[in-house]
Amino acid sequence: MPALHHAPLAGVDPSTLYRIMALRVAVFVHEQKIVDEAELDGADLLPTTELFWIQDESGEVLATLRVLVDDTVHIGRVATAAAGRGRGYAGKLLEAALTAYPGVVEISAQAHLENWYRRFGFLRVGEQYLEAGIPHVKMVTRGVRVGGGPVTVNA
Numbered sequence: 001m002p003a004l005h006h007a008p009l010a011g012v013d014p015s016t017l018y019r020i021m022a023l024r025v026a027v028f029v030h031e032q033k034i035v036d037e038a039e040l041d042g043a044d045l046l047p048t049t050e051l052f053w054i055q056d057e058s059g060e061v062l063a064t065l066r067v068l069v070d071d072t073v074h075i076g077r078v079a080t081a082a083a084g085r086g087r088g089y090a091g092k093l094l095e096a097a098l099t100a101y102p103g104v105v106e107i108s109a110q111a112h113l114e115n116w117y118r119r120f121g122f123l124r125v126g127e128q129y130l131e132a133g134i135p136h137v138k139m140v141t142r143g144v145r146v147g148g149g150p151v152t153v154n155a
Contacts, residue, residue, distance in 0.1 A: 002062055002089070004096055006052040009044050019061040020053055027079040034132040043068055052097055054089045063089035065097060073101045076108065094120050104140055111135035 028034045043049055048069040054062045062084030066077040075097055080090050098105060098120060109117050111128050114137055122139035129136055
């Protein structure tokens with residue numbers, strides 16, 4: 001049975017970290033052909049960054065996401081291995097991250113996944129834009145900002 005894990009970079013076993021990064025490269029660079037943005041952007045090294053992943057008994061990472069925290073919580077790098085798709089792994093990771101970070105959470109969602117993210121309480125704010133050549137939309141959850149008061153989102 002695959003298990004869900006999360007930890008800052010320093011708490012991730014090196015072989016697991018390698019598998020997380022290999023999965024992100026497989027999905028974003030090889031499948032989605034995102035080559036104009038750096039997958040290894042240094043943000044994983046920030047002390048407020050936390051990685052979430054689902055790993056099977058053999059050690060394979062089936063899905064992952066990254067949480068960056070500054071004045072707002074950002075979820076990104078949501079990726080599922082081809083062998084793990086259709087099993088709800090990304091949703092389980094998203095739910096775990098939202099439980100760990102219950103305030104306002106932002107995501108730069110690929111536009112075709114907007115309705116999927118809505119299922120988890122995300123609402124679109126603003127217009128569609130291109131990021132790495134792919135249409136994206138900014139989405140946020142309702143709640144309280146990490147450093148301040150309530151946030152109102154127009155649905």
